[in-house]
Amino acid sequence: MKISNKEILLMNALQNFSGVTARDCIIGEKNIIFVVNHNDVGNAIGKKGEKINRLKQKLKKNIEIYGYTQKPEDFLRNSLKEIKINEIKEKKEEEKKSFIISLDSENKRKMMNQTGKLKKIKEIMKRNYEIDEIRIH
Numbered sequence: 001m002k003i004s005n006k007e008i009l010l011m012n013a014l015q016n017f018s019g020v021t022a023r024d025c026i027i028g029e030k031n032i033i034f035v036v037n038h039n040d041v042g043n044a045i046g047k048k049g050e051k052i053n054r055l056k057q058k059l060k061k062n063i064e065i066y067g068y069t070q071k072p073e074d075f076l077r078n079s080l081k082e083i084k085i086n087e088i089k090e091k092k093e094e095e096k097k098s099f100i101i102s103l104d105s106e107n108k109r110k111m112m113n114q115t116g117k118l119k120k121i122k123e124i125m126k127r128n129y130e131i132d133e134i135r136i137h
Helices: 005-018 038-045 047-059 072-079 105-112 115-129
Strands: 022-027 031-037 062-068 087-093 096-102 133-136
Touching: 005 022, 005 031, 005 038, 005 047, 022 115, 031 038, 031 115, 038 047, 038 062, 047 062, 062 072, 062 115, 072 087, 072 096, 072 115, 115 133
Parallel strands: 031 062, 096 133
Antiparallel strands: 022 031, 087 096
16 A cells, blocks of 8 residues: 555644544545544544544544454444444455455445445555455345
8 A cells, every 4th residue: 555645644634633643544535534543543533523623624624534453354344333234255356355245135225325435445445455346245
């Protein structure tokens, strides 16, 4: 994973505001996504969101924090905690690595209402876990 100078500056800003070191930073049009260690998510946000809100005001962008875990399956479950995942299967084809998420019909509907979030999670998975694809089944 390559990190640009702009991303490094934003990661430093997060550290200055919250004392938390980011593992990754993804800059979007309207938002900035920081990936921090799972145990540091609360510290990055601050009590009642005060740290993250100050950073939002300073950067004039929406900020999202995701918690990195060692296992990509745990990252997926934590990032989609409002969706009940039945099973996550890892699949390897030649050089590609993908995950297949099994959901019931109710949770598939919930997932379809969160396509923006899923897109962000896919980007984080690709950059941090080298997962090429996530499929919903």
